[in-house]
Amino acid sequence: MPKRKTKRKRLNIPQKKPEKLIDKNDVRIDGRKLNELRPVKIEVGVLGNADGSAYIEQGKNKILAAVYGPKEVHPRHLALPDRAVLRCRYHMAPFSVDERKSPAPSRREVELSKVIRESLEPSVFVEYYPRTSVDVFIEVLQADGGTRCAGITVASLALADAGIPMRDLVVACAAGKVEGRLVLDLIDLEDKAGEADVPLALMPNFDAITLLQMDGSLTIDEFEKVVNLALDGCKQICALQKETLKSKYVAVKEAMEE
């Protein structure tokens, strides 16, 4: 069927791409060093209805995650006799990017939902809840590169917040190559103009890599360095993840004592 298309143009023109993303002192366009993360802010238990929820801001990324379950599976035929099904939906809000994104799930979102699910599932004791489902919803409210990684980080916290038994937290971070240099935690500009992007998710206590993707061009040696850089970033974010989870229970304890 022919789609009706209207010519549309954005009212607010986004800023032009600068000529250089990294200056001669190895300072990046947003003022970071090559191996520096964006500022990360995490909260848990941010939504009333969800069994577990969390919110992350990583630079300009703003992402909410909610977990419902374990609960009855709908439709029922998807239920598994020996374990829970983990379902995952990664979705971007229409206003999260420069050009309005159609709210219908794009092919990119379908693929990301799949790889995010596969990155979280190794951490969950799915065998504890046969015939049930655990549903994870990730909503990207504002995107600026690395949303799948921030999405995994925040979804793992939402799972923990929901009290789902887990082997470990999952934490994710990307690294890549921009203007010939290896950098940590790329923003959208760097991702688009850069030479390579490697998102990676880690279960830190097992040294288990549960998500690994790459696009761009890297030699095998560069790839090894980029992976190590991303692993470093993961460990830094994981410290914040744990702190956030603990602080929630400290707050509860203090409230009880009052």
Next chain:
Amino acid sequence: MTSSPIVARVKQKRIVELVSSGKRLDGRGLTDYREVQLEAGAIERAEGSARLRLGKTEVMVGTKIEVGEPFPDVPNEGVLTVNAELVPLASPTFEPGPPNENAIELARVVDRGIRESKAIELEKLCVKPGKKVFIVFVDVYVLNHDGNLIDASAMAALAALLNTKMSNYELEEEKIKVKPGYTPLPIRNYPIAVTFAKINDKLIVDPWLEEEQVMDARLTITLDKDGKICAIQKGGYGYFTIQQILEATKIAREKSEALRKLVVKG
């Protein structure tokens, strides 16, 4: 690749035991590929096509070229579109309907290899900057599913692109006028995907269906003609250690060179 079909425990145990001792159920070594048979240009109606057999896995890829508008951020480049269909005749687990997440992942991994290695010289496919470019459609059609669809599809897609021909044309008052004769689609790189399965902490290449059903996780590494990595995709519910990933990149480089010779002749 599809919603977990059930494998008999005995068989599962047998596959895992064999892999642990460095063997496989079909007699291959851990890093051996199945036999590759390639028939290029099987469909005359398509601009380019290839039918590829990898053991019993069989895929067909056809390419089509149309005229359309470029993306606004790259106004002087042609457009590449990859789609994959898991046709119901290929496996009892495939169902008719719009592409599911497995089909979409397959298409996107094949797409990433071609795109990121800059295999097609897209800047040569511009007719009028910002207005008119050629769109290359690569359609992957899975005919028989016996495991490792990614590698088979990526190889078949490359083979199809290599025998894709475009009609000669000239511009007449902004309109494309077809002239007699053809020129080959400009190709500058040859990406090859190498897929690993992790079974009981061992890596095997080119998993066939039953190995895919018992594997813990899957890793696809795509390398270009210079031995550089251009795409990676991890799949499955398990995990890899960094040592396993680095080992895989080295095996993948070796394997991709041999496979490239089969696809790119002369």
